[in-house]
Amino acid sequence: MKQNEKIQTRKDEVRFKTSDIRRIIGKYLATNVLRTWNEDFVDDDTGEVVTIERNEILFERGKYIDNDLATEINFYLQSEDVKEVEVSNQRRLAYENKRTSLYPFKISATIGGKRHNFILQAQNIIKAYEVATDYIELNFTQPFDIVGIKLMDRIIILNDRLRKHVEAQEGANEEGEESNDGEDQRNDTKYYKVEADVVIQSEDEEEPNKQNYDFVVKTRDVDTAKVVITAWINSKIKERIEKENEECKVVDISILAASPFACNAIVEKAFCLAYKEQEESYQLTGARLRACP
Numbered sequence: 001m002k003q004n005e006k007i008q009t010r011k012d013e014v015r016f017k018t019s020d021i022r023r024i025i026g027k028y029l030a031t032n033v034l035r036t037w038n039e040d041f042v043d044d045d046t047g048e049v050v051t052i053e054r055n056e057i058l059f060e061r062g063k064y065i066d067n068d069l070a071t072e073i074n075f076y077l078q079s080e081d082v083k084e085v086e087v088s089n090q091r092r093l094a095y096e097n098k099r100t101s102l103y104p105f106k107i108s109a110t111i112g113g114k115r116h117n118f119i120l121q122a123q124n125i126i127k128a129y130e131v132a133t134d135y136i137e138l139n140f141t142q143p144f145d146i147v148g149i150k151l152m153d154r155i156i157i158l159n160d161r162l163r164k165h166v167e168a169q170e171g172a173n174e175e176g177e178e179s180n181d182g183e184d185q186r187n188d189t190k191y192y193k194v195e196a197d198v199v200i201q202s203e204d205e206e207e208p209n210k211q212n213y214d215f216v217v218k219t220r221d222v223d224t225a226k227v228v229i230t231a232w233i234n235s236k237i238k239e240r241i242e243k244e245n246e247e248c249k250v251v252d253i254s255i256l257a258a259s260p261f262a263c264n265a266i267v268e269k270a271f272c273l274a275y276k277e278q279e280e281s282y283q284l285t286g287a288r289l290r291a292c293p
Helices: 067-078 125-139 222-244 269-273 284-288
Strands: 015-018 033-042 049-059 085-088 103-111 114-122 144-151 155-159 190-202 209-219 248-260
Touching (some): 103 125, 125 144, 155 222, 190 222
Parallel strands (some): 155 209
Antiparallel strands (some): 190 248
């Protein structure tokens, strides 16, 4: 009877970096082998010399290293175009995309036997789980289980603390912005999921540009949600005008659908940012609204 082959997992992987050609034969390239060098360019405007790092892929990840390939790699090692290579005893070709910006996730959890839903922002599912766990541990006292994590890629998260753009209401301060505990003081707000068509026109366009957006808004009613959405879009257009000096305006906002959204809390963005890997500075809402093409 033929014995089953041992199942390979990451637990069995042996991965290492080396410049010793004898150690890489019979292994697989774990990462692309790059030739790296610097090139100097002169900035035409300032005359300043700018150094840019350039890369060329010599050998792609996943290649099996036989004697011939080892000889080729050794040539670049000897010429010092390559310092070392990373190899593995397993052939791994797929890799997870590295997201640098934050994306909205819906987290479902049972806490003390009751179902709770949260909206938060994270770079990936693993980070979303960490944010949710941290938040629940700090804000609840009973045992819990995370039972669902869903990426809501097209959702823009808002709440009606945009009071300076909305008429002053009960719970607002003199500037029209809600006080820290204002949202807790009001019990008339709910979460809504709103789909809207936004028609925007820039000064150099003959025809307006229509874009579709999905929002999750915590507010009093659908009418107020539309005011909040309009205020948010106008603020983003204003930012774009100031940054790129491109005049554009909102022509129309049409609410296509609005319905109550099951949510217990939106985790503050400042809390979520504590788990963001600082590879690149991004603002979710600003990056996702392309007001003018």
